[in-house]
Amino acid sequence: MLKQNLKVFLILLFTVVFFILLKNGQIFDLGLVFRSSLLSEKAMSNLLNPPDDIQEAYKDLLAENNRLKALADENQQLKDLLDFKKEKQYNLLVANVLSRDPVNRNVLILDAGANEGVAIGQAIVVNNGIIVGKVIDVTTDSCEVRLLIDKQTKLGVKIGEEHRISGLLSGSLGLTMELSYIPQNQEVKKNDLVVTADLEAGIPQGLVVGRVEEIEYSEGELFKKASVSPLIDYDTLAIVAIIK
Amino acid sequence: MIMKYIVIILMYLIGIYSFLMLSFLNNGWQYVQPFLVIVLLVYFNINNDWLYYTFALICGLTIDAFSGVFGLHAIIYLAIIFILKNLQLSILTSKNILTILLLTILSFIIFWLLFWATNFIASWDLYSFSQQSWKYIFRALGVDTLLIILLHLLYFNFFLRKHVTQSF
Numbered sequence: 540m541l542k543q544n545l546k547v548f549l550i551l552l553f554t555v556v557f558f559i560l561l562k563n564g565q566i567f568d569l570g571l572v573f574r575s576s577l578l579s580e581k582a583m584s585n586l587l588n589p590p591d592d593i594q595e596a597y598k599d600l601l602a603e604n605n606r607l608k609a610l611a612d613e614n615q616q617l618k619d620l621l622d623f624k625k626e627k628q629y630n631l632l633v634a635n636v637l638s639r640d641p642v643n644r645n646v647l648i649l650d651a652g653a654n655e656g657v658a659i660g661q662a663i664v665v666n667n668g669i670i671v672g673k674v675i676d677v678t679t680d681s682c683e684v685r686l687l688i689d690k691q692t693k694l695g696v697k698i699g700e701e702h703r704i705s706g707l708l709s710g711s712l713g714l715t716m717e718l719s720y721i722p723q724n725q726e727v728k729k730n731d732l733v734v735t736a737d738l739e740a741g742i743p744q745g746l747v748v749g750r751v752e753e754i755e756y757s758e759g760e761l762f763k764k765a766s767v768s769p770l771i772d773y774d775t776l777a778i779v780a781i782i783k
Numbered sequence: 784m785i786m787k788y789i790v791i792i793l794m795y796l797i798g799i800y801s802f803l804m805l806s807f808l809n810n811g812w813q814y815v816q817p818f819l820v821i822v823l824l825v826y827f828n829i830n831n832d833w834l835y836y837t838f839a840l841i842c843g844l845t846i847d848a849f850s851g852v853f854g855l856h857a858i859i860y861l862a863i864i865f866i867l868k869n870l871q872l873s874i875l876t877s878k879n880i881l882t883i884l885l886l887t888i889l890s891f892i893i894f895w896l897l898f899w900a901t902n903f904i905a906s907w908d909l910y911s912f913s914q915q916s917w918k919y920i921f922r923a924l925g926v927d928t929l930l931i932i933l934l935h936l937l938y939f940n941f942f943l944r945k946h947v948t949q950s951f
Contacts, residue, residue: 540872547832548865551840555861558844559854 613778619666620780627668629743631780632656637681645689645713645773647672651781652680660741662782669770670735670746671779682781686773687748688713695738696748698765699731708733708748708767716749716767723763727754733767743782787829791838794821798842806849811919814910816894818842820930822860823890826867827883827935839864852907859897863890880936887931891924 560566617633624631632651640646651657663672663684673692676683685692689710698704698718704725706718721727731751737744749767756763801817822842826835843857850856867886875882901907910916 541869543832544865544868544872547836548861548868551836551861552858555840555843555854555857558857562853 616666616778620664620778623664623666623668623780627743630783631664632783633778633780634682635778636776640683643689645686645710646675647684647686647776647779649682649684649779649781650680652682653677654679656783657682657781658741658783660739662735662742662746663779664746664782665771665776665779668746670742670748671769671771671773671776673742674781684779686710687716688769688773692716694742694748695736696733697736697744698725698727698733698751705736706733706765711766715752716769718751718765718767719762721763721765723756723761725763727751727763727765729754741782791825791834794825795838795842795845797821799845802846802849811916811922814916814919814923815926816891816923818846818856819860819863819890819894820927820934822864823887823931824934824938826864827878827886827931828938832868836861836864850909852901852909855898855901855907855909859894862897863893866893880932883935884928884932887928888924891927895920895924 557566620631620633623629632655634649634651637648637650640648647663649657649663657674657677659674659677661674662670663674664670670687672684672686672689673694674682675685687694687708687710690712692708692710694708696706696708696718698706698721704721704727706721708716708718711717718727718733729751733748733751735742735744735746735748747770749769752766752768754763754765798817798821805813805815805817819842822835822839825838829835839860840857843860844854846856847853867890870886870889871878871882875886898910899912902910902912910920
């Protein structure tokens, strides 16, 4: 009976010890040692000794990832321009934005010039036919473009779904655009689309400018005014197309 | 047969409930050991070695789940049962109420002695052993002993005597 008692006590004592080792993780560690003994030396070495240059490799991969993302964005922009070209059958010349004028940030410098057929007054578009500016100066291999948001820009436009309402668009504060000379009797609503009119030689009609934001009018005035918000962020322009 | 196991499970649940309730109290009531009470009650009234040893193991592991040193209560409970069984097989062979009383007091002395030893050797102060706490320990010892004797007598007089021929 004493032996039986001792046997039961020892069995359950070992059970408790097993649970303690399990809880503290020693059994897991033992399993890890067993498992590592079955792995090849090289695999074990790789597991226990990660490469020294892992930080450098991570930084390189991060930089490459950013570069690939930029390439993907550029690819998408070029695809949009290609679709626009196929749809409208325009003669498009793709150009990169080299820099902005240091004095006036609303003037861009592109890497296409007179030797590629660029001329003053031509329209600059992005994506699916959104006009962003006009060529104002040309050299042999570069040109200057004034954005629509520049205060010196003037462009004849049409407003609304049926494009019957005319107006004059000008840039405002380098951030947005203003419509003026809208006849008082013409109804202009918020979110009406604003497109180019067929008034300038180098600028085809129907290019999208922006959307009407706010309308101002007073009874004593002959014309209404409206603010127009651009459809893209002018600060992120990198690839554009010139309609020749 | 099934009734026996149902009663043991019920006692276990009562033990957990009592332990959790007592842990909310102050003034030393947390020194009352409901799990040790039920372990001893099961030991005194069941003849199956495996059953009362396993019950002690489970109770010990349950209380260890709430304590900082896992496994200590379980080992101490097993040690107490082992010592009591050896005493009952050698010196204290009768099962009268005085023996039960003596073994109960001895169990609690062993319990507190072992915890004091672990505190002294390894600084595992699961229970604090200040002058104030010794008063609470003695008070809890009295409460626990009374509980065991009372419940054992109730069981003996209302159940065991009626079914004295039935094996348990």
